Amino acid sequence: MVCDEYQQLTSEALEAARIAVNKYMITNAGRDFFHIRMRPHPFNVIRINKTLSCAGADRLSSGMRGAFGKAYGTAARVNIGQVLISVRTKEEKSNIAIEALRRAKFKFPGRQKIHVSSKWGFTNFTKDDYLKWKACGRLVPDGTTVKWLSSRGPLYRLIGRRQYALVGVSRRRQVPVGVSRMQRHVAKTANAAWLSVVERGRARASVDVTRRQLAVRICAAPPQGSVGVSKGIGRRQSAVKIFAAPPVRKELCDVVGVMCVAGLRTWYVGGTDAGFGYVDTPIKYQDHLLTRTLSYLFQHAYYAQLLVLPWNQSWDYSYEALAMVTCLQDLRLQAILAAYLALAALACHGIRLRGSCPAVILGIGLVVIPFVPASNLFFLVGTTIGERLLYPLTVGWSVLVAAIGSRCAGGKSPSLRLAAGALLATYVVNSNIRMSHWRGNSELFLQDAKHWGRSVKVVHAQASEYQARGQLQEALEYYQRSLDIFDDQAITDYCIARILINLGRFQEAHVRFDKILTGHGIGLHDGNDFLWMTDLGYLLVQLGADKEGAHYLQEGLNRMAYSCYGWNALGVAQARQGTLEQAVVSLTEGLRCDPESAVIWSNLAAVYAFGNAGPQASDALQQAIALNASHPVVVHNMRALTGEAHGQQPRFDLYIPLPGRR
Template identity: 25%
Template sequence: MTIANGHKNDRKSSEIKTNSQNGISGLPASVVVFCSAVLCFVNSYDGDFVFDDSEAVENNQDLLLSTPLMSLFQHDFWGKKLGNHSHKSYRPLTVLTFRWNYWFAGGLHPSGFHLVNIILHGLVSALLLPVFQLILDPLFLRCCSSSSTQIFFPKRVPVTVFLCTLLFAVHPVHTESVAGIVGRADLLCAIFFILSFLIYVKGCCSDESNNKIGTSLQWILFSMLLCCLATFSKELGITVIGICSAFDILYICEIDIGSLFGLDRLRPGSENLSLTHRNGMSVKDRDNKVWLKFVVIRHVILLASALILLTVRWQVMGSSPPTFQVFDNPHSFVNGSLLRAINYNYLYAINAWILVCPTWLCFDWSMGCVPTINSLSDPRLIAVLALWLVVLLLAWVCLCSQDVHTRRALTMGVAFIIIPFLPASNLLFRVGFVIAERVLYLSSAGFCIIVAFGFEKLSTTRAARQVAVVAFASLLAIFISRSFQRSNDWRSGIVLFKSATKVCPLNAKVHYNIAKITSEMDGGSLEQIIAHYKHAIELSPKYDQAMNNLANILKDQGQEREAEKLLDTAITISPDFAAAWMNRGIVKAALLKYEEAEYSYKQALRCRRNYPDCYYNLGNLYVETNHSQSALDAFLNATRQRPTHWNSWNNAIILLDNLGYYEKAAKMGEAALKVLPNQPNVLFSLANVLGKAEKWEESERVFLHTIKVNPSHVGAHLNLGVLYHRWGKLKEAEQGYKKALLLDPNNRSALENYNMLKGRLKGS
């Protein structure tokens, strides 16, 4: 259904001309932009899973085809239930594309995930061409009114629009969104965001038969559906509603915001202007106010869509916001409204600087990376003042410039910076980060609009244009070089984390991640690992995760006392830290503090009910304290929660074996082999039980299967020899002992048994 606004364009479509006639053909421009976007970040295609990728992709059970598809819509971005402990990032469409990646590649192969991200960024960049042309080409909207496809596929693109899009395509601030797989959320959101905007504009330019600016409810509603898809890709997708509203007011309705507040009197030569009426309406609408009815209809749809999405989102979150700790976003915990506002503005200044000069790029800006401002004498207030000076200058030009095109284009540029950034601003709600480059993905479009518009304004003469072209080309070259360098950093976790030490040396998380990934590498220096963990704790004395990891290393080094102190501190800081409670139990047991160990394990299970490793360790504690039935129950609980937990199966078999319950131990072993048919330790334990029960043939069969699975299993060869020895098959026993000694010449049991066998053979 199309509703005409009631005013005709002054020219026929065949007579409409735009400033793009001297520009570039639309298709080649899109191809160049797409290729530039891809080439800038293509060197990240063979990168690893780094940083948040491990939780969002590698450890996310929602990617597995065995997980019901509906689980994606019941879990958060990390595959966790949307409960009180969730970050409540609800992005089911993004997780769905991860699942498709997993299915198509047949597993977790990072290159496939990276290639999709790179291609998506190319598509986003190409889709922005018509968006930038709508804003920077003052007559392009009329062409869209007269052509059904022009809005999506411009025939020609002005040089300014092309350069603006090219600047977006190569901006280094996009590296995190493109090279980091979790950045898929920003890329998908951007695609639906842009399509929603273009469809909305199409819905306002739909009456082709009468060459009128019209309102098509079908297109507007379709735009809101795309807005919903953008929001379910990433939360900030809802902000496209604000962008649509701003464009509607400025370009569709041609309302002059400055004139509404009487600021037109401040414009140079305002008394001679006839473009804009004093009430903020264009002259063509001075005597025709029917437009007001239709702009109200469109904005009612926008408002209703926003309210519905917010309501759904609130219900999904369980009607409560996520909870964040001080170290996640210390600036939002600063005492005093004034100081907190100053801290927020300082963060805005850093975000603005990253857009202008992306030399400071870091995978994480929390935990001391940006110290809080706690005094009005802090010299960093200069950055806040500089930010507001720029903001006021931009506001002056947006409202008071004599040129209507300048006012509209710059206002839309500012809107593109601010509106998509609002969810990350801490103004609406507390966010769980200090600065995140990925949230600037869409906001950078506004920065590109302002820069490109400045290029156009500077190109007033031929000489000035030459200087502007050289300057813009230099900027592009710098950005391309920086993007290529930065995307190379994201290929490897250790390189990424070490690069952060140059930007945020005071960030405890940087040192934590360096220590963690170094510990996972072959040949990693233990001294460096410990040093980085200790430095992380020095920088952030309440860093419970660093304490937990460092305690595990010290425990393995025999420094149980030091590990005990760290874990005691960690659980004091985070009473619900299940892993710390479990590790504390292990350390307490090693120190023979059995009651404290049992209490720690039970606290860990209180914090995390599904915790098979904890049940396993609790079972070991009960074995040490001779509580056999409790130990068996604990091992069985572990196997119920994780049927593939072979350590628990194995220890349960050994426990029953030691108690002389051979029949029960054999049944336990058979149950384990149904789940783990080729687990050598379980096979070995079962074979021993059968041998003790004098079930020679069955024991032989299981021993031989163990050796088939693991030919270098010394114990299997040795005990098979013992089995044959007891069975009276002395030649076979000799072969078993010889094989065991061949694998381990210093095996004392094998030597003793072999010598005993030789004596028996001589005697016979």
């Protein structure tokens, strides 16, 4: 029950309403099948007026308290929309609860409304969320409500035993291992060992327990890649001290155990094949080991460049975005050497400072370890360059920069602060520029095509954007650029053929389809082959090959029936072959798809006319005239069917819209 008035309700009125609800529910639902919760609290004290009947009587009135009157009762201040009474019961008894609350409305002045809540009982969770979190074991009973356990904080808080916190990292539900999930899994497992080495390097006799909690919490980070550290870290709240570091043998056993569990899980579950083609990941299709190794190492160097100075990013690094390194004389080997030498120098610097500044080696570990699954060195990844794979690495880079900057901040040279300021300004400017590119496909594809003109998919995407906007000549130019980079692309050839059909260059379009059918079919599969089948059938009907065109049209329409121009072309092909009944069926299907097409109505009128169905032909012609009386074919068929043009037969017409339209 929700109050619809701004008023005060006395405790007597609230109690009367509670009694009314309770009595009706006990009588009709049963004593053990409901729970009433009174939501307002009558904290406001109501007092009687102060009485003065004679001289000196102001002190004689019972209950006088100075300037206040005698306490008379209590009331609850209620706002509009505030809940007054909540009843928790079974769904089959909800009508009884509604009636009980309706009767309780008579105990209050003003207007009240009754609503059926979407929440589970008195909790703040919907029914679906409550069942989901309860199945996960994330809900703890808390009286009439429940407490929700978040995934942040130490893992032993959820599983009950602290010594199993690291092993619990590997105990996840049995689902196929993706690249991002495997990256998080390896990072969390190895970070425990890395932090143990960092902690041992400080060689202190007394180690605060909060550092151990930090290691456990990093390993038990949420699955989205964010590192959750509870509020107790860094506050020195715990007085428990560890006076002796645990033995190395025990730590090694823990790490080996975690790795064994992770390996067993990976072996049992197995991986998933990304299924990317040659255009997406051309390196793994190379025969020479040297080419594959050098190309993957160059990708590592480019990852490092994106991590340190991300500039001119791309939404897709496909074929020829980063040309493969095929020989040792390639100058891009300098980038590989620079990246790995810089990493080695930072690692040596971190080991040297592991006692006084362990954050340096910690940051390096948070960069290197999460990158291992994405390096293509131990198993293949279904991407060339994935900028999203740098999200966990950014945490380590931030820790590393902060550690080095804080250690060198005491120097008198202003060069470090100047460099840090320049780096921060670069990040801010690049972030704002890149975010502006992601406002829409048009801006994103245009900017990436300017800087990544050798990326096959980037150039193709820009061409498709031009084609969707009706700029066919520009789209044709960009599609041809994509083919110049890599010629074996059936999707690009199909798009070019579709543009040529729209431009009326049918013979050139037929050459493109011949190229696709003779072996250049990369990119076409069972999920999109209806595209080329429908358009090839339309093209053949346009060229006069009605029988062959009808075959392709039927195959394409069986796979995807929502093609208005395809049904129209199929009906025309069938009518030309003399199968008028089938033509009527096909044209009728086209009208179901697009009932406002004057061309289809005109063709249907012509079919009825050839079948000597005069009334049907007249009705179809009237529909075509009502939709577009100025269309040339509609005008011709009107003259032919009404007898104004003696000796002329009705004509059929074909049409094909621009992509994205009917």
